[in-house]
Amino acid sequence: MNRCQWCGKVTSGFGMVVLTIKEGEPSQSLCRDCYNEFMANMLGIEDFEDFEKEITFLDCAGTEHFFQIEKIINPTGILWEAKEFISDNQIGYSFEIHQDFEEDPNDALKRLYKKIKKGLSKKFIKREVVQGKELISIKDNVVEGRIEWDDKYNGRAPKFIIDGQEYSLEEFGRILMSCEGLNFRLEIIESSE
Ligand SMILES: [Zn+2]
Structure with missing residues (x-):
């Protein structure tokens, strides 16, 4: 169970943070609130708490997406x-940004919202029904998404989250077959970029 070893709160969703204060001492499993408070004290910064924890955005098809917002204080920002x-x-859609300690957290949140809106403003996968058959293909020859662990393959194959939806390697492979014979370029991007 995800019970915080400091405050006893049970967390789901974002999960726990493992903190090792001194090398050689057992590490502790903490909720994000306790972890952030500890880090803020250690770094001598304010633990900014005055923000919307839940927010809904519409995608380009008019579908609502409900997001939970959280932060984690790292030594670098x-x-x-x-x-x-x-x-x-x-997890469907997921967005993150990095805030420097000098930046106003409200500005950082504005950047996060902007990133969410941009991410929801277009779809990369096109679904259409051609002669009674569903045809799934890549729109405009570019796909952006997230590479995730697929429990079914225990680390041997990834799954992909595209347009907030899950595709197994095989499903994604089938989509790529709509481009059979063409060349491609693969670029890996940091999540906070
Ligand atoms: Zn806690």
């Missing part, structure tokens, strides 16, 4: 995350 929890361990 603050990571802001917006995640769309489809179930406890399934």
Whole structure:
């Protein structure tokens, strides 16, 4: 169970943070609130709490997406995350940005919202029905998404989250077959970029 070893709170969603204060001492499993408070004290910064924890955005098809917003204070800055929890361990859309300590957190949040809106403003996968058959293809020859662990393959094959939806390697492979014979370029991008 995800019970915080400091405050006893049970967390789901974003989960726990493992903190090792001194090398050689057992590490502790903490909720993000306790972890952030600890980090803010250690770094001598304010633990900014005055922000919307839940926010809904519309995508380009008019579908609502419900995001939970959380931050994590790192020694190098603050990571802001917006995640769309489809179930406890399934995440649809996910966006993150990095905030430097000098930046106003409200400005960082504005950047996060902008990133969410941009991410929801277009779709990369096109679904159409041609002669009674569903045809799934790549729109405009570019796909952006997220590479995730697929439990079914235990690390041997990834799954992909595209347009906030899950595709197994095989499903994605089938989509790529609409481009059979063409060349491609693969580029990996940091999540906070
Ligand atoms: Zn806690």
